[in-house]
């Protein structure tokens with residue numbers, strides 16, 4: 001109890017000073033990451049242990065293996081981040097950790113580690129929503145970015161358009177009604193025999209292809225800013241099977257390019273429309289799919305044509321990392337939102353709870 005009170009007092013003092021160096025931990029899926037971030041904007045260090053090679057053997061993330069590998073990697077990754085920052089643990093002001101959404105076992109490793117460390121150091125603990133982390137990667141890449149702005153978040157498990165009203169306050173404008181964009185990329189990659197992780201490799205292959213060669217449908221959704229990728233994915237997977245049954249060779253690069261164009265058109269159309277209707281001047285991009293080359297080019301081109309300022313983090317900060325968690329944790333800390341030792345993993349938590 002005393003420990004909790006001290007940590008809360010420290011959090012209050014940090015919020016009043018408006019400064020904090022936060023150690024952030026991310027373990028929601030298949031990357032174990034740690035970073036030290038100063039005042040939500042300056043990256044002092046960042047370390048990642050990727051599990052991709054192991055999961056590639058199975059064609060996707062195996063949750064139990066992910067949890068075990070996080071347990072092994074957490075200590076060395078944190079030590080690496082601290083060494084890179086040239087700091088000792090007692091020089092930290094707070095500890096931030098992703099509590100969801102993600103794989104429950106994977107999340108629990110980071111949450112348990114973060115809680116133990118915050119308790120041992122008697123520092124404030126901040127629970128961070130992973131999707132908020134993705135949005136916050138933009139604060140690291142663009143020091144002058146402040147809310148309000150709109151953000152298209154496209155990752156392996158989520159596809160949302162949100163309006164960031166102020167730090168930590170979001171209005172959900174649109175979302176996928178079924179599959180996330182990254183999920184669709186990964187499924188179609190599998191049909192093309194592209195190894196896990198499919199999305200980035202499909203994107204690379206698509207750069208060489210003719211996006212007009214195959215005609216794939218554009219799916220319409222009732223919600224003005226919503227998307228749907230399940231129908232497109234099924235259509236594309238069936239098309240591949242039919243071509244094979246007819247003994248025709250699939251032109252993989254053209255197939256990848258035509259599919260990528262259909263996904264990107266849907267995302268960009270809705271995101272630009274939502275931003276214009278929200279009367280903001282800035283549209284940001286975030287999430288693993290934000291590393292997609294065509295999505296980056298098209299959102300910049302179409303958004304700027306529409307008079308918007310279009311911002312996106314570099315690809316390294318789009319896929320899962322701890323730097324983005326450190327940025328989001330800072331604004332939660334400034335709002336006095338610190339967790340206690342009852343913090344738990346929430347595998348299905350949402351970014352905009354009020355509307356759920």
Ligand code: KG4
Nearest residue numbers: 155156157182199203288289291292319320
């Ligand atoms: O944000 P993220 O790293 O993890 C989640 O929070 O889900 O996103 C991973 C997703 C995967 O589906 C991956 O295939 C996709 O992002 N992805 C891409 C690209 N890079 C990663 N999809 C399309 N093109 C890419 N370049």
Ligand code: ZN
Nearest residue numbers: 155288319320
């Ligand atoms: Zn992610």
